[in-house]
Amino acid sequence: MYEELKAKFEKIGIIPVVVLEDAKDAHALGEALMNGGLPAAEVTFRTAAAEEVIKILSKDFPDMLVGAGTVLTPEQADRAMAAGAKFIVAPGFNPTVVKHCLEKGYPITPGTQTPSEMEQAMELGLDFVKFFPAEPAGGLPMIKAVAAPYTNLTFMPTGGINKDNVRDYLAFKKIVACGGTWMVKNDLIKAGDFAKVEELTRQAAEIVKEVRG
Numbered sequence: 001m002y003e004e005l006k007a008k009f010e011k012i013g014i015i016p017v018v019v020l021e022d023a024k025d026a027h028a029l030g031e032a033l034m035n036g037g038l039p040a041a042e043v044t045f046r047t048a049a050a051e052e053v054i055k056i057l058s059k060d061f062p063d064m065l066v067g068a069g070t071v072l073t074p075e076q077a078d079r080a081m082a083a084g085a086k087f088i089v090a091p092g093f094n095p096t097v098v099k100h101c102l103e104k105g106y107p108i109t110p111g112t113q114t115p116s117e118m119e120q121a122m123e124l125g126l127d128f129v130k131f132f133p134a135e136p137a138g139g140l141p142m143i144k145a146v147a148a149p150y151t152n153l154t155f156m157p158t159g160g161i162n163k164d165n166v167r168d169y170l171a172f173k174k175i176v177a178c179g180g181t182w183m184v185k186n187d188l189i190k191a192g193d194f195a196k197v198e199e200l201t202r203q204a205a206e207i208v209k210e211v212r213g
Helices: 003-011 025-037 052-061 074-083 095-104 115-124 138-146 166-171 186-190 193-211
Strands: 012-017 038-044 067-068 128-131 154-157 176-181
Touching: 003 012, 003 067, 012 193, 025 038, 025 052, 025 193, 038 052, 052 067, 052 074, 067 074, 074 095, 074 166, 095 128, 115 128, 138 154, 138 166, 154 176, 166 176, 166 193, 186 193
Parallel strands: 012 038, 012 176, 038 067, 128 154
Antiparallel strands: none
């Protein structure tokens, strides 16, 4: 299941990281992402609407890869999966959350930034981690540096990635996918400008095709 999920991440290339304040926007956002060519959403548990958003996206768009981000507790992980999430993402490496997810069979990609955190993830059997916050933590040069000794480890960098630097990240073979927010900015969603979201999503999808073929 984990390898199959990684293969889906790799094919999509850029995973939109979504913060929705109101679940009423979920369907329109899902439509924009699907039409734009990035059939995925990492719905962050930063808002009270997160669970309902996951439910709506999972039900209305069965072909969309819907997951939960900013998962900080085992209880949030349970709620996310019950709502229909296909994967869990955390901003940091919390052994309690990671072990809980693994025991329950939830695919989890914890956040790491240091070699020590990466080794802890590997110790628990993971070979795919989030690198966060990517740009402030050294960006692509840092990922390339740590990828050298950890030959089996693959990454999903998130944080500070945008349309101008994502090509370089996607071109590095140890990067499965990148997390990005630039196509799902809060101001666009609040303004109901889903046509612009779709346009930015389409541009992002074109970058993936351009780099990965």
